[in-house]
Amino acid sequence: MQYVVITYLCLAILLYLLLGGADFGAGIMELFTSSKNRSAARQTMSHAIGPIWEANHMWLIIAVVILFVGFPRIYSVMSVYLHIPLLIMLMGIIARGTAFVFRHYDAVKDRMQQLYNRIFALSSAVTPFFLGVIAASVVAGTIDLQASDFLSAYVFSWLHWFSVAVGVFTVALCGYLASVYSIGEAHNEADKRYFIRKTRTMTVLAFAAGGLVFLAAEMEGIPLWQWIFGNVVGTAAVVLATISLGAMAYAVGRGWTVLPRLLAGFQVTMILLAIGYRHFPDFIVVQNGANLSLLKDQAPAATIDALGWALLLGSIFILPALYYLYYSFQHQAEEVAEAAH
Amino acid sequence: MDDFLAARSQMALSLGFHIIFSCIGMVMPFFMAVSHFQWLRSGDVAYKNLTKAWSKGVAIFFATGAVSGTVLSFELGLLWPKFMEHAGPIFGMPFSLEGTAFFIEAIALGFFLYGWGRFHPWFHWFTGVVVGISGLASGILVVAANAWMNSPAGFDFVNGQYLNIDPIRAMFNDAWLSQAIHMSLAAFAATGFAVAGVHALMILKRRNVQFHTRAFQIAALFAAVAAVLQPLSGDFSAKDVARRQPAKLAAMEAHFYTEKRASLVLGGLPDEQGKKVDYAIKIPGMLSFLAHGNFEQEVTGLDQIPVADQPPVLVPHVAFQLMVGLGMAMVALSILYFIAIWRKKRWLRSEWLLKLFVAATPAGFLAVEAGWTVTEVGRQPWIINGVMRTADAVTPMPGIAYSFYLFSAVYVSLSVVVIFLLYRQIKMVPELYDQPAQLAAA
Numbered sequence: 001m002q003y004v005v006i007t008y009l010c011l012a013i014l015l016y017l018l019l020g021g022a023d024f025g026a027g028i029m030e031l032f033t034s035s036k037n038r039s040a041a042r043q044t045m046s047h048a049i050g051p052i053w054e055a056n057h058m059w060l061i062i063a064v065v066i067l068f069v070g071f072p073r074i075y076s077v078m079s080v081y082l083h084i085p086l087l088i089m090l091m092g093i094i095a096r097g098t099a100f101v102f103r104h105y106d107a108v109k110d111r112m113q114q115l116y117n118r119i120f121a122l123s124s125a126v127t128p129f130f131l132g133v134i135a136a137s138v139v140a141g142t143i144d145l146q147a148s149d150f151l152s153a154y155v156f157s158w159l160h161w162f163s164v165a166v167g168v169f170t171v172a173l174c175g176y177l178a179s180v181y182s183i184g185e186a187h188n189e190a191d192k193r194y195f196i197r198k199t200r201t202m203t204v205l206a207f208a209a210g211g212l213v214f215l216a217a218e219m220e221g222i223p224l225w226q227w228i229f230g231n232v233v234g235t236a237a238v239v240l241a242t243i244s245l246g247a248m249a250y251a252v253g254r255g256w257t258v259l260p261r262l263l264a265g266f267q268v269t270m271i272l273l274a275i276g277y278r279h280f281p282d283f284i285v286v287q288n289g290a291n292l293s294l295l296k297d298q299a300p301a302a303t304i305d306a307l308g309w310a311l312l313l314g315s316i317f318i319l320p321a322l323y324y325l326y327y328s329f330q331h332q333a334e335e336v337a338e339a340a341h
Numbered sequence: 342m343d344d345f346l347a348a349r350s351q352m353a354l355s356l357g358f359h360i361i362f363s364c365i366g367m368v369m370p371f372f373m374a375v376s377h378f379q380w381l382r383s384g385d386v387a388y389k390n391l392t393k394a395w396s397k398g399v400a401i402f403f404a405t406g407a408v409s410g411t412v413l414s415f416e417l418g419l420l421w422p423k424f425m426e427h428a429g430p431i432f433g434m435p436f437s438l439e440g441t442a443f444f445i446e447a448i449a450l451g452f453f454l455y456g457w458g459r460f461h462p463w464f465h466w467f468t469g470v471v472v473g474i475s476g477l478a479s480g481i482l483v484v485a486a487n488a489w490m491n492s493p494a495g496f497d498f499v500n501g502q503y504l505n506i507d508p509i510r511a512m513f514n515d516a517w518l519s520q521a522i523h524m525s526l527a528a529f530a531a532t533g534f535a536v537a538g539v540h541a542l543m544i545l546k547r548r549n550v551q552f553h554t555r556a557f558q559i560a561a562l563f564a565a566v567a568a569v570l571q572p573l574s575g576d577f578s579a580k581d582v583a584r585r586q587p588a589k590l591a592a593m594e595a596h597f598y599t600e601k602r603a604s605l606v607l608g609g610l611p612d613e614q615g616k617k618v619d620y621a622i623k624i625p626g627m628l629s630f631l632a633h634g635n636f637e638q639e640v641t642g643l644d645q646i647p648v649a650d651q652p653p654v655l656v657p658h659v660a661f662q663l664m665v666g667l668g669m670a671m672v673a674l675s676i677l678y679f680i681a682i683w684r685k686k687r688w689l690r691s692e693w694l695l696k697l698f699v700a701a702t703p704a705g706f707l708a709v710e711a712g713w714t715v716t717e718v719g720r721q722p723w724i725i726n727g728v729m730r731t732a733d734a735v736t737p738m739p740g741i742a743y744s745f746y747l748f749s750a751v752y753v754s755l756s757v758v759v760i761f762l763l764y765r766q767i768k769m770v771p772e773l774y775d776q777p778a779q780l781a782a783a
């Protein structure tokens with residue numbers, strides 16, 4: 001049963017990055033869109049993600065619940081040593097979640113909308129940035145369980161070049177996911193061309209940010225290169241992701257909409273796989289090497305079994321309903337917009 | 342402000358905020374479903390408009406409840422890492438099931454909010470009902486987790502170790518049923534009175550009277566039924582607390598000395614140093630009867646509890662009195678409302694009844710907050726009753742006061758924005774929801 005639980009944990013993290021990431025990206029795109037195009041971009045995204053908005057964020061809850069029920073020591077170490085970035089990420093989640101709904105459901109459309117928009121766009125960048133910072137700090141080996149002073153225990157555990165670079169990279173990935181996603185949601189040729197241009201920019205940005213990650217790892221003495229290219233799976237994942245970029249360029253060029261989404265998802269999955277494979281079963285890499293592992297630091301068997309059954313049972317209800325939700329609202333954004341008012 | 346106090350204040354603030362938003366998010370879908378049912382059955386467009394108007398409210402409250410709930414799932418660790426490290430595997434079962442319920446609620450809400458005119462009308466209605474049912478289920482599950490803190494079960498605590506964990510037994514601990522019933526009824530009564538009060542005010546102001554009357558009738562009925570059932574569940578809860586947490590009962594009742602034929606203390610200001618209650622009304626034997634069903638039975642007082650394990654008295658006592666007082670006032674109003682429905686139809690159109698409902702708008706939520714204060718403060722100094730002290734669970738990170746200030750600022754501004762949004766929803770009723778011509782087209 002422990003592997004069922006671990007699989008669900010990985011799946012929840014991955015899906016949060018893909019689906020939650022795509023709508024973080026929606027806000028990020030607003031931030032990087034000229035005011036001329038902003039309202040079109042906003043509307044397209046708002047209609048596309050409205051119905052699935054709340055569901056996308058459940059993956060984070062699922063991941064957190066799995067962590068604190070199944071891997072309480074990992075959850076508690078993260079909570080203590082990464083308190084500050086977690087707190088900022090939470091602020092981002094509050095601001096985003098509410099601003100999005102407020103702008104949609106405010107009965108009066110006036111200047112308040114600008115405020116909601118600004119909060120939404122800013123927090124859309126802040127939240128994934130700190131998500132990246134947290135993810136990087138978990139594997140960077142910068143958490144020092146013996147630290148006694150404030151700075152080394154609660155600040156330098158997460159504040160370093162590597163985490164900052166991964167934060168930027170996460171933001172770029174979200175923007176990339178959103179721009180690819182929105183190609184298929186465009187209502188006319190002009191919008192479509194616009195989103196394709198955005199996708200190109202975001203690809204370049206993501207690449208540059210990826211380079212920064214390697215550079216920062218070098219500066220911090222983190223053997224990232226070795227982690228990824230020191231084994232077949234990591235190398236293969238990165239090679240496949242790179243090849244799929246070619247396929248992406250082709251598919252986008254031909255005006256296809258579904259394949260690019262799948263490819264973008266595939267690329268992000270491969271990036272996670274490359275880093276996750278090397279570290280499994282370790283989850284938190286700490287300074288003196290007493291890493292916290294998904295196999296070693298888990299809850300007693302009775303809990304893991306109950307959790308596994310709860311997850312399996314839950315998916316029987318959730319997955320078909322979720323599939324039907326995505327299916328029902330696919331490509332009908334315009335109708336949706338009309339019906340919602 | 343020291344870190345421990347800051348952590349407790351932040352938790353209290355976050356839960357105090359979340360509890361209101363999640364109660365409304367959990368109960369309003371039922372109002373919405375009733376009104377939706379009326380529209381489908383009768384074809385009366387006013388009900389359709391009411392359903393749509395309420396669904397906007399549900400969306401706003403669901404979103405706020407969902408983010409504040411997400412925040413709580415992190416705050417448990419950010420503020421109480423030691424507690425979560427040990428308790429997580431034991432009381433985590435309801436949380437993992439709640440994840441499912443919450444997920445289903447979010448999916449159903451997506452269908453409902455964006456599904457107008459896209460699905461079979463009854464399927465669409467059904468998705469709204471699912472929102473309500475799964476919301477109620479997640480509320481009950483979260484309360485089951487809290488009940489475990491009051492009545493820890495499903496493990497053996499041996500030499501500081503948590504052994505033989507049984508998550509299912511932990512979930513169905515002794516306190517869960519009474520707490521779940523009490524909280525669910527409280528949610529219905531509180532939301533019912535709050536919603537009914539707002540619509541009553543609009544009727545008094547003669548704005549869109551037909552629209553608001555329909556809304557008022559649905560909300561008031563839910564509120565009245567829940568309010569008259571609540572004392573029964575309160576009695577069940579009190580007996581439960583007397584058996585499991587005598588210290589909490591003693592604090593609630595400001596019952597300092599163990600005695601037979603114990604008096605029920607109504608009102609008053611407890612003097613914790615002098616171990617007496619000033620200005621109170623005492624009913625001899627009544628506490629023995631309410632706690633144990635027998636006027637002569639001995640009721641444990643705080644003198645039987647070691648000083649280090651005694652909860653504060655003033656806060657739980659005052660909060661308890663407030664909760665019971667408000668509860669009784671709501672029962673009285675509900676009875677008046679039932680009389681109005683059955684025997685005195687003309688009361689329904691009278692201003693005084695509506696004014697009473699307007700006055701009762703905040704009553705339910707004040708009672709919810711008070712009741713929650715009773716259960717949480719009354720459990721102190723324990724975070725897991727009799728097993729782990731709150732002070733031992735707090736995070737080692739210093740500077741929590743700043744985080745508390747930050748959260749206070751965020752929650753205050755969110756509350757302001759939500760009230761502002763609801764005000765604008767109501768202001769727009771004439772244009773959006775009460776124009777027959779526009780509706781016929783929709």
